[in-house]
Amino acid sequence: MPRLIVxxxxxxxxxxxxxxxxxxxxxxxxxxxxxxxxxxxxxTQPRMVKIYGAGGLRGLEAYQSGLLVSAEGHILxxxxxxxDSDVITIMLDxxxxxxxxxxxxxxxxxxxxxxxxxxxxxxxxxxxxxSLETGDRVLAFCNLYNVATGNEPTSVLHGxxxxxxxxxxxxxxxxxxxQGPVYVLDAMTNNPGAAGGALTNRRxxxxxxxxxELRSSLxxxxxxxxxxxxELAPAVADLMAGRSRPADRPETAxxxxxxxxxxxxxxxxxxxxxxxxxxxxxxxRPASPAAMAGLKSDDLILFVNGRLIASxxxxxxxxxxxxxxDSVQLTVQRxxxxxxxxxxxx
Amino acid sequence: xxxxxxxxxxACLRFGGLxxxxxxxxxxxxxxxLHGAESPVAPVEVPASVLAAEEARIAAIEKATKSAVAIFAxxxxxxxxxxxxxxDGYALTNFHVVKPAGSHMKCGMSDxxxxxxxxxxxxxxxxxxxxxxxxxxxxxPAVLADSDRVQVGDWCFAVGNPFLLATDFQPTVSYGxxxxxxxxxxxxxxxxxxxxxxxxxxxxNPGNSGGPLFNANGDLIGINGRGSFEKRGRVNVxxxxxxxxxxxxxxxxxxxxxxxVDHATLGANVATNEDGRVMVSNILESSDAYHRGLRYxxxxxxxxxxxxxxxxxxxxVLGIYPKGWRVPLTYRRDGxxxxxxxxxxxxxxxxxxxxxxxDAPEPESPQPSPKPEKDSKESPGKPGEPKxxxxxxxxxxxxxxxxxxxxxxxxxxxxxxxxxxxxxxxxHQERVQKSxxxxxxxSPFTGEWxxxxxxxxxxxxxxxxxxxxxxxxxxxxxxxxxGQLDLDRQLGPTGSGGLLLALHLWRRMLVAGPxxxxxxxxxxxxxxxxxxxxxxxxxxxxxxxxxxxxxDPETGRLAALELxxxxxxxxxxxxxxxxxxxxxxxxxxxMEVRHGDTIVADLKWQEVSFASSTEK
Numbered sequence: 003m004p005r006l007i008v009x010x011x012x013x014x015x016x017x018x019x020x021x022x023x024x025x026x027x028x029x030x031x032x033x034x035x036x037x038x039x040x041x042x043x044x045x046t047q048p049r050m051v052k053i054y055g056a057g058g059l060r061g062l063e064a065y066q067s068g069l070l071v072s073a074e075g076h077i078l079x080x081x082x083x084x085x086d087s088d089v090i091t092i093m094l095d096x097x098x099x100x101x102x103x104x105x106x107x108x109x110x111x112x113x114x115x116x117x118x119x120x121x122x123x124x125x126x127x128x129x130x131x132x133s134l135e136t137g138d139r140v141l142a143f144c145n146l147y148n149v150a151t152g153n154e155p156t157s158v159l160h161g162x163x164x165x166x167x168x169x170x171x172x173x174x175x176x177x178x179x180x181q182g183p184v185y186v187l188d189a190m191t192n193n194p195g196a197a198g199g200a201l202t203n204r205r206x207x208x209x210x211x212x213x214x215e216l217r218s219s220l221x222x223x224x225x226x227x228x229x230x231x232x233e234l235a236p237a238v239a240d241l242m243a244g245r246s247r248p249a250d251r252p253e254t255a256x257x258x259x260x261x262x263x264x265x266x267x268x269x270x271x272x273x274x275x276x277x278x279x280x281x282x283x284x285x286x287r288p289a290s291p292a293a294m295a296g297l298k299s300d301d302l303i304l305f306v307n308g309r310l311i312a313s314x315x316x317x318x319x320x321x322x323x324x325x326x327x328d329s330v331q332l333t334v335q336r337x338x339x340x341x342x343x344x345x346x347x348x
Numbered sequence: 349x350x351x352x353x354x355x356x357x358x359a360c361l362r363f364g365g366l367x368x369x370x371x372x373x374x375x376x377x378x379x380x381x382l383h384g385a386e387s388p389v390a391p392v393e394v395p396a397s398v399l400a401a402e403e404a405r406i407a408a409i410e411k412a413t414k415s416a417v418a419i420f421a422x423x424x425x426x427x428x429x430x431x432x433x434x435x436d437g438y439a440l441t442n443f444h445v446v447k448p449a450g451s452h453m454k455c456g457m458s459d460x461x462x463x464x465x466x467x468x469x470x471x472x473x474x475x476x477x478x479x480x481x482x483x484x485x486x487x488x489p490a491v492l493a494d495s496d497r498v499q500v501g502d503w504c505f506a507v508g509n510p511f512l513l514a515t516d517f518q519p520t521v522s523y524g525x526x527x528x529x530x531x532x533x534x535x536x537x538x539x540x541x542x543x544x545x546x547x548x549x550x551x552x553n554p555g556n557s558g559g560p561l562f563n564a565n566g567d568l569i570g571i572n573g574r575g576s577f578e579k580r581g582r583v584n585v586x587x588x589x590x591x592x593x594x595x596x597x598x599x600x601x602x603x604x605x606x607x608x609v610d611h612a613t614l615g616a617n618v619a620t621n622e623d624g625r626v627m628v629s630n631i632l633e634s635s636d637a638y639h640r641g642l643r644y645x646x647x648x649x650x651x652x653x654x655x656x657x658x659x660x661x662x663x664x665v666l667g668i669y670p671k672g673w674r675v676p677l678t679y680r681r682d683g684x685x686x687x688x689x690x691x692x693x694x695x696x697x698x699x700x701x702x703x704x705x706x707d708a709p710e711p712e713s714p715q716p717s718p719k720p721e722k723d724s725k726e727s728p729g730k731p732g733e734p735k736x737x738x739x740x741x742x743x744x745x746x747x748x749x750x751x752x753x754x755x756x757x758x759x760x761x762x763x764x765x766x767x768x769x770x771x772x773x774x775x776h777q778e779r780v781q782k783s784x785x786x787x788x789x790x791s792p793f794t795g796e797w798x799x800x801x802x803x804x805x806x807x808x809x810x811x812x813x814x815x816x817x818x819x820x821x822x823x824x825x826x827x828x829x830x831g832q833l834d835l836d837r838q839l840g841p842t843g844s845g846g847l848l849l850a851l852h853l854w855r856r857m858l859v860a861g862p863x864x865x866x867x868x869x870x871x872x873x874x875x876x877x878x879x880x881x882x883x884x885x886x887x888x889x890x891x892x893x894x895x896x897x898x899x900d901p902e903t904g905r906l907a908a909l910e911l912x913x914x915x916x917x918x919x920x921x922x923x924x925x926x927x928x929x930x931x932x933x934x935x936x937x938x939m940e941v942r943h944g945d946t947i948v949a950d951l952k953w954q955e956v957s958f959a960s961s962t963e964k
Contacts, residue, residue: 039501039502039503040499040500040502041501042501043500043501044500044501047500097624097658141501146576146586147576147587149531149547149576149587150528150531151660152658152660153658154528154530154658154660157527157528157547158500158526158528158549159527159549160524160525160549189549190584190585190587193576193580193585193587224580
């Protein structure tokens with residue numbers, strides 16, 4: 003049995019006992035927090051945002067949660083299909099509505115940084131790094147089920163850290179690119195729209211990002227988890243500093259006379275029929291540079307020469323800036339795996 | 349409650365980090381049993397505040413569970429939860445819990461006893477039902493809190509009968525926090541709308557429906573009724589909703605009437621415009637809001653005493669009032685603010701509501717069933733989806749087996765269209781009549797009544813009231829009522845909206861009682877400017893003319909009468925003041941008359957006389 007399952011099973015077993023005793027034994031912590039909890043919630047909610055974008059089909063909600071990480075409108079959320087939209091709409095806690103730009107993503111952590119044009123916003127301080135231990139009481143802020151609309155505050159759940167463990171990814175029951183440490187929670191956070199929400203300690207300090215929906219293929223249970231802030235903070239700092247920015251090319255940049263095309267590399271992309279068609283590879287021509295590099299159909303192109311790419315059109319455009327004599331580095335997502343390849347021209 | 353847990357508490361406290369120690373000990377003990385248990389830990393001093401907090405929680409749960417009810421309907425195939433709110437056994441639950449039960453159900457309580465209960469009143473739109481437990485006058489009722497004071501983050505707990513587990517009648521307690529307040533959850537069709545509700549992460553499962561949500565003090569803040577599940581299957585996913593107890597307080601007087609109580613509309617729609625203001629987007633000319641001056645494109649600023657900045661906030665306020673209540677509304681037009689009091693009309697026509705009730709689908713059984721999640725393609729070897737509905741017995745198909753209602757309980761159930769249980773309506777009609785006629789028995793005075801007096805502003809007034817015809821002389825002219833003709837056309841004197849007709853019907857009620865009208869219904873309780881708080885309302889209809897009689901709960905006397913001749917005509921209202929005894933009965937010597945918002949007459953009677961039939 004994979005390690006993760008063993009750990010969770012252990013935790014659950016002990017939790018069974020825990021809850022029996024907890025209801026009575028945890029009284030002191032609860033009672034003393036009686037007034038401060040409502041205050042913590044009131045202070046924290048203005049830092050949460052509601053995110054609306056692509057989706058709306060059966061089983062694919064067109065909304066998720068996010069949190070402000072700078073006074074200038076940087077928003078941290080999970081990287082998901084919701085952001086595959088021409089217009090990403092942000093609703094602040096006070097009901098103000100903004101269009102957001104996708105500033106950057108980290109495909110490994112599956113997080114995205116958005117930016118809205120605003121100032122003096124209340125926000126979480128990611129450098130404070132509240133770390134949690136198993137058994138710590140936590141609050142989870144998120145707009146699960148899109149319960150809150152307009153200026154209504156997001157929902158708040160309470161719980162405890164059930165375990166600090168690693169997602170065992172491919173080998174386990176949970177299919178996810180992120181394999182690092184997570185807080186497993188006994189709060190019901192793995193709900194539609196909850197991803198991108200904030201996990202805080204009992205003082206409202208940011209401790210982790212609520213993860214995307216994750217269901218065990220073994221027993222159909224949903225895993226309530228959050229990615230700890232110390233795993234996120236460096237990546238968010240990178241994203242805020244502009245590393246991994248989508249095409250922000252200087253006006254003066256020139257195209258080489260002879261540049262790459264998808265055809266010269268042997269890549270056939272899926273038909274481009276959406277405003278932002280995700281650049282999936284439909285087919286790979288035999289004996290082409292793409293085939294030699296091991297690209298496969300259904301690979302999703304994420305980066306071209308380290309530059310974040312969001313659509314088929316962006317892939318085509320990006321290739322026009324690369325001399326056909328130069329090699330091309332691609333980062334693709336294959337299933338739940340990230341693969342780096344280098345395509346060498348013949 | 350025993351204190352078996354105290355050793356563990358102390359053990360943990362010794363380590364400082366309470367829960368950390370717990371996990372360590374238990375994981376150690378359970379996962380690695382071969383290494384042996386931790387050595388026993390010496391007791392330590394527990395801070396007094398900790399013990400006090402512990403005691404407080406134990407006391408809150410003990411207090412709260414005494415009022416919890418486990419409802420079993422339909423021979424135990426269905427059911428849910430409820431909570432007793434009065435010593436004589438009135439209890440709240442969900443409409444969708446009692447719907448399969450009909451008018452009689454069995455209720456278990458934590459004293460281990462099973463009580464019979466009958467339906468009293470239902471609010472299908474708000475998903476609330478009032479039932480009455482029988483057999484005791486000394487139930488322990490829940491204390492009703494002020495749910496508008498509940499804050500997000502407050503501790504709360506649900507008590508109830510999840511999965512109908514409480515076969516021994518001992519309720520299940522689940523603790524959580526308040527996740528959201530003033531939530532608006534869209535109705536299913538036009539029923540089961542949850543406006544201004546509370547959201548909690550305390551586990552709310554099938555069978556918790558209708559049960560109480562308590563605050564940390566063990567006081568009632570809401571009635572649990574639904575949750576967000578969607579693709580998670582029908583079990584708790586940390587998102588439960590409770591109808592706020594403040595909403596139910598407004599409805600309670602109406603629910604006790606035995607009626608099917610309707611929710612309200614303004615007769616106008618609102619929408620948020622581009623700059624985020626809430627504007628009237630549509631208004632019915634027959635609505636009271638229109639009569640009071642509200643027009644298309646007016647901006648709604650406040651409603652029911654709350655500021656309004658979104659349509660959800662507006663719908664939240666609208667959703668907590670019963671049909672017929674008067675609610676203050678503030679609007680702005682051309683930079684000027686107007687404050688009005690609007691009488692709310694019903695969401696449904698009466699026949700429509702009855703039809704919806706008949707057609708509403710039966711809710712799913714709260715009993716545990718092996719029903720897999722809808723979206724479970726990956727679940728290996730799943731069985732076919734069994735129906736969660738109650739199993740039909742094999743053999744002759746005759747619908748549900750009829751549960752025999754004992755005769756002493758059947759006496760408390762009266763079926764009548766438009767009512768959940770007419771028995772209670774009749775009871776209240778009799779009560780109101782009795783207290784109103786104390787010291788004011790007009791039944792002998794079946795002859796002519798004569799009132800002589802003057803208007804506050806000057807001018808003589810004489811009114812003669814009798815069964816078949818009434819006559820009035822006013823400074824503005826004469827007015828007549830001919831009982832043989834359509835009453836809604838006889839609205840004199842001019843400008844009064846039907847003062848003479850109002851008094852004609854007033855006499856009819858005093859002399860002959862409700863039976864002298866086409867129909868009379870005890871509406872329940874509603875606020876009225878003529879009285880403090882809420883008063884009893886009898887609503888009578890004759891021809892097409894509707895008349896509300898509003899009684900002061902303090903004195904039992906008639907405080908006001910409202911006459912609604914038709915949708916087009918504005919209301920005529922008479923307030924009865926300065927009661928004094930004449931000819932052995934209490935008589936109002938002053939009557940304040942309003943047509944719409946305007947006081948059209950302030951009448952003071954100098955001479956009154958009542959003739960018995962033999963005299964004339």
